[in-house]
Amino acid sequence: MARILILTTENSLEWVKQVEALPVEPCEYSFMVYQSLEHLKDIFLEQIRLVDGVLFSGQIPHFFVQQHFPDVDIPMLHFDVTQTDFYRALSEYMYTNRDFQLKRCLIDFLYEENNYLGVKEWTEEEDFPYIFDATMQSYADQQVYEKMTNYHVKLWKEGKIDVSMTRLSRLPDILKPYGVNLILVVPSQRSMVEKVNELLKEIQILQLIENQVVIAHLELSITRENFRDLEYKQMSLYKAILDFSRKNNMKFIIHQNTFFYEVITNYSDFKLITSDMESCKLVSYLSTELPFVVKIGWGIGNSIQAAQLNAEKAAHLCTTSETQSYILTKEAKLIGPLGSEDYIQVDTQYDSATEKLSAKLNTTSLQLKKIIAVMNKLQTNILSAEDLSIHLGITERAANRILKKLEEKGAAKVTTQQQKKLRGRPKKVYQLYLEEV
Known part of the structure; x- marks a missing residue:
């Protein structure tokens, strides 16, 4: 049963209470009367964590709350005069x-x-x-x-x-x-019914989203040199995952494989861990607790299999010598590396134009899309190896190889750019012409 908070003035309370007799799906209503818009702000902050949705008696309080609390994602509507x-x-x-x-x-x-x-x-x-x-x-x-x-x-x-x-x-x-x-x-009772049903629909949609399957694929970087440490790393990583879940009061389902762990969680906890898909608290925690690198891929899907596949793909994009994290959503959007203001978002779905271009340049379509995403974010087609390194989470050497290859294929031209506030040689940059190839 949906819990709906109705915020109203004393003068509107009588007609607003008609909602309890409306022919809609059973709901648990609570009514709060505010004396002023400043009072409304206090009530709102106190109550929103206790309910599934909010209805306002009019457009002024609703619009006021939207303007002052733009980041609140709980469904909110107001009774309106149609x-x-x-x-x-x-x-x-x-x-x-x-x-x-x-x-x-x-x-x-x-x-x-x-x-x-x-x-x-x-x-x-x-x-x-x-x-x-x-x-x-x-x-x-x-x-x-x-x-x-x-x-x-x-x-x-x-x-x-x-x-x-x-x-x-x-x-x-x-x-x-x-x-x-x-x-x-x-508002008439008919209008009120429409508004309550609309709010219930938004609540149901949000609950479906919150119930999406989210899996984290935590992979160890294993080489011939450190293979003997595998058992130690497995035990240390497992303990760190458990400690993280306890400290953050989260329930994880953990599956162990030889070289990786899978952590199944819910969408709500995932949003908390990743700060709404902008950073990753788990990266910060593991970087502090463990002396070795862990690749973390988050996968979202409507099924466990889809989430697993996306998580594994995302983890394989972690290419640096430090613990790192990427997200691959069910809409095939790649986000990362998390934890940096320089992270990018890439649509990984099939695109015929990009596929043709990747064939001409002898590179992967994903790499091209990531480069295009960097150019879009920086609002320029002039990039340095440092730019690619920061935004793609790769070494400058690897970034230089990518740019050099584009130059050889005629998709980039070397130029120079004087470094600000620094003396010495100008900075080497590349002007990219991906659309002209």
């Missing part, structure tokens, strides 16, 4: 007030992001109603309620409007002393 709800309220008022003029009306919930609820499509410019602001950006202001109230009062006192329409349930009480003719528009 076009149907709006035109029903407008029609009812026009029926009983035959002298109504739209141009003498203030509607504070029309803006560009909701396409002005279609009003611009059927009105002339001179007949368009007053609005609070053309964009929702203004609604993220902590003083938005005060500013909106003042705007209603100002237009009313100046005699520019005969009626105001609002979504803010607290405005009727605030504007009553001023005698403002106000229509409060709230």
